[in-house]
Amino acid sequence: MPSPRALLPFIILATSGLANAMTLDDLVPGKTVLGPNLSVADMKGKVVLVEFWGTH
Amino acid sequence: MFPSLAGLYKKYEKDGLHIIGFECQGSSATAIGDYAKAAGATFQLAIKGGLRGAKISGIPQGFLFGPDGQLVSNDVFLSTNGQFAFSPLNDPSHGTLLEPKLKALFQEITSMPIGPGPYTKLAQLVAQVKANKDLGTVLSTLRAKQDSADADEAKEAKMMFAALNGAAQKELDQALKIKAYNSANALRILDKLAAQFAGDAIGEKAKAEADAIKQKQAAQPNEPQAHRMLQQAKNYQANGMPDQAKNLFTEIVAKYGETDSAKEAKAKLEELNNK
Numbered sequence: 001m002p003s004p005r006a007l008l009p010f011i012i013l014a015t016s017g018l019a020n021a022m023t024l025d026d027l028v029p030g031k032t033v034l035g036p037n038l039s040v041a042d043m044k045g046k047v048v049l050v051e052f053w054g055t056h
Numbered sequence: 057m058f059p060s061l062a063g064l065y066k067k068y069e070k071d072g073l074h075i076i077g078f079e080c081q082g083s084s085a086t087a088i089g090d091y092a093k094a095a096g097a098t099f100q101l102a103i104k105g106g107l108r109g110a111k112i113s114g115i116p117q118g119f120l121f122g123p124d125g126q127l128v129s130n131d132v133f134l135s136t137n138g139q140f141a142f143s144p145l146n147d148p149s150h151g152t153l154l155e156p157k158l159k160a161l162f163q164e165i166t167s168m169p170i171g172p173g174p175y176t177k178l179a180q181l182v183a184q185v186k187a188n189k190d191l192g193t194v195l196s197t198l199r200a201k202q203d204s205a206d207a208d209e210a211k212e213a214k215m216m217f218a219a220l221n222g223a224a225q226k227e228l229d230q231a232l233k234i235k236a237y238n239s240a241n242a243l244r245i246l247d248k249l250a251a252q253f254a255g256d257a258i259g260e261k262a263k264a265e266a267d268a269i270k271q272k273q274a275a276q277p278n279e280p281q282a283h284r285m286l287q288q289a290k291n292y293q294a295n296g297m298p299d300q301a302k303n304l305f306t307e308i309v310a311k312y313g314e315t316d317s318a319k320e321a322k323a324k325l326e327e328l329n330n331k
Binding site: 021022023024025026027028029030031032033034035036037038041042043044045046047048049050051052053054055056 | 057058061064068071072073074075076077078079080081083085087088089091092093097098099100101102103104105106107108109110112115116117118119120121122123125126127130132158161162165188247248250251252254
């Protein structure tokens with residue numbers, strides 16, 4: 001695992017801790033800058049990996 | 057991380073894997089694009105979005121959702137041996153390999169049937185169905201091609217249309233059948249059909265039904281509970297237990313007076329009191 005996993009510059013959206021109750025409907029795709037531009041509806045029925053990452 | 061993620065996507069995209077990445081350090085769209093392209097990433101990369109309710113403990117961090125839209129893991133990571141791993145929700149301290157789990161989840165993806173074939177004229181549409189892509193357009197195209205001047209094409213279109221439309225209709229019927237007592241499951245099916253078959257009549261019908269359920273849920277949030285109690289009260293009545301039935305009908309009216317089930321309970325109560 002190429003850490004660091006400790007420093008996060010800012011928290012994305014809410015951090016309520018209700019992670020287990022999340023569903024794909026909680027995904028907000030935002031603005032696509034690369035790759036396929038799928039909406040949540042397009043992703044339904046697929047296996048979806050949502051990855052939070054940084055360039056630094 | 058990124059080259060490995062790019063490799064994972066390329067390996068499993070055809071099986072139904074979708075990856076969406078959110079850059080969290082405020083880099084520009086150009087910088088993100090350059091970084092990702094250098095790593096060979098072809099999956100969806102976005103900014104100004106995220107995951108409502110997500111608890112991000114550090115980056116990178118992955119959240120995995122199954123084909124039913126439910127969260128499978130909030131901790132997908134690249135292990136020290138270079139393989140992707142994940143921690144199950146019920147056992148967050150335990151890391152296990154991701155790829156076997158992905159393969160199991162792919163098995164849960166229900167691809168729609170296309171009929172026995174063989175398909176020589178409609179190979180492109182077969183590929184679209186297998187990829188679960190734009191099925192509304194596929195159905196609409198098949199409707200038109202059933203009248204094709206090319207007899208072979210028309211024959212294939214009729215065969216595929218019957219299989220695909222029949223399967224979609226069957227799911228729609230199932231959702232409509234259960235919506236009164238299991239609106240959550242009905243909604244899940246209807247939302248899926250609406251998305252899968254957008255642009256075709258069956259997708260529009262599913263969307264209209266899903267919207268109606270959502271409106272009803274918003275107007276009568278207690279209806280599912282009231283409905284369950286109503287069924288129980290009816291069972292009491294049917295099994296010769298009128299006192300228990302009356303008590304439960306009364307409770308439904310008192311607690312959930314604004315719901316359709318409470319209105320029915322009130323009528324049942326009057327019927328019992330008049331006996």
